[in-house]
Amino acid sequence: MLGPSGSGKSTLVRALAGLVPHFHGGRFEGSVEVCGEDTRRTRPADLAGQVATVFQDPEEQVVFGRVEDEVAFGLENVGAPPAAIASQARAALAALGAEHLAGRRIAELSAGELQRVCLASALALEPELLLLDEPTSQLDPDAADALVRLAAGLGVAVVMSEQRPAGPLEVCDRVLFLEDGVVVLDAERDSAVRWLARNRPAYLDRHPEPPVSAPAGLCVCRLEHVSYAYGGGPPVVEDAGLELRVGEVVALVGPNGSGKTTLAKLAAGLLEPARGTVDLRGRAAYLAQDPGRYLVRDRADEEVALGVDGDVARASVALAAVGLAGFEERHPRDLSSGERERLALACVLVTEPDLLILDEPTRGVDPERKDALAALLRARAAGRATLVVTHDVVFAAEVADRMVSLGVPEAVHA
């Protein structure tokens, strides 16, 4: 299921789960029949077991503090035999390559690991219909690809809403495209691909031309031999070095848990390295992974204006630059996930920093908006250094002059 942010994909997923109309208010017309049940008369809890849903944000779905308890929870709710619950939970984790996480605490998991746990919780139920709302948003490319192929091989009906369509398009049978709440395409894969090529080429697997790079200017930020560990634990970043120059867009890529966000925060001055030096010349602005951290004010323009001493005129310009013109009076919490991501981007762009650091800026953003974002970053690259932390290798190829790859646990070298 593809479509721009705010087109209704998540709402349709919820309709299939019965959450619309039972959990969410509003006006409901027509009917939805799932596994022989009319969702107007069957509550979502009664559909659980036949239908399993994984929502966009894994952190807002977990109940327990330990992985094995979390995965077992759904099985308990649907009345699975007590003696079988633990083994079914372990099997679900193993199917996702996450069996090693069984005894771990949820709070210790990375975003990608947590998403796998949520998926395991759904798979454990052995549903007939699996609903996945942007399940790869927090996964690195290898993990995302593995997940998509796993979902395709389950032998159950799978509805996957995605903003990284390349992988799903390879394995799906059918494609829906939504726009403004309307299904504008419902076709077999090959026909759908031809339609996308004519009408929405951004959604197809692309090999974008690398950007035309201008010579890099002065060094804005230099990290030398930096190391960092959280709370006395093992080092997340060890003996890393990185140099960021004016006019240069650098993409920082790597698997989940490799230390990309930590390195980015060190560069932004939000963390002090345990060892090594960070030489930052000028102002840095950092866009956090979670757009929910940019919901402090009651209006979008006031939220953006926080970083520029309340200048709502500049905030309006920044909102327009990210495609949110006309959203000034909207409450940030009324925005869709992709719109919130763009609002967060406006919050940091408006400050016009010397070093702009974006941590996963394309999460929940549709391909057309990603192209617009890449163009925006390239257009404004001349005046600053830009560091983009991303799993999206297509976006990275489109926007970056240079790619730096973080492995586990090798150091980064610019």
Place this chain on the structure above:
Amino acid sequence: MKPAPAAALFAAMGAAALLAERWISVAVIAAVLLAVCLAAASGRRRSLYLAGAALTALSVFLLTPFVETIGSHPIWTGPTIPVVGTLDVTREELAGGAVAALRLLGVSLAFAAYALLLDHDRLLRSVRAGRRSTLAVVLATRLVPTLERDAAGLIEALRGRGVAVAGARGHARLVSPLVAGSLERAYNLAESLEARGYGRPGGTRALQPSWRPLDWLALAGAVAFVVVGVLWL
């Protein structure tokens, strides 16, 4: 040891601290509980609980002489306040305050040990009755650390765009978005619970590991501790 018998043991020690007659017994119980708490991983959380226990006990010690009127050996005589009477502090009141403070310290440290050392999820999953209440307690115990993480995230995001958060006023401005964020999180969690079948009849529970001899011994010890506390300590 399973969390349930361990919790029973901590509760018994707290009860014994309240019930024991001799102050030396109360002091020993408090000392043992303090040693147990210090065995927990050091960090901000442990410091908070211990500081809270100490502060509570100190408050009781300081206030007791002014709310009780016992003894005939005044150490200090203060002003006469209408209705309240003459303020004074006697040796007996100080001694009584010290014992009351020790009791409260013992109870506070028992709770601190429960909070710091036990796996609350495992403890509450071992409870057979009151499944919905169990879940509510599980989620509530995670509320404070979740809010702390949210607040840290908000502050980091603000710092990331050059907005400093300083002073009481600056931090107070975070209360509204934190509350709104909590409500939104609760709403999304409720949606997830509904989708995962929570609340439908016929739910089961995963088999819990059987208690070992050490667990039964701890439970028996907890009962014995309370009895000994009442009768002899």
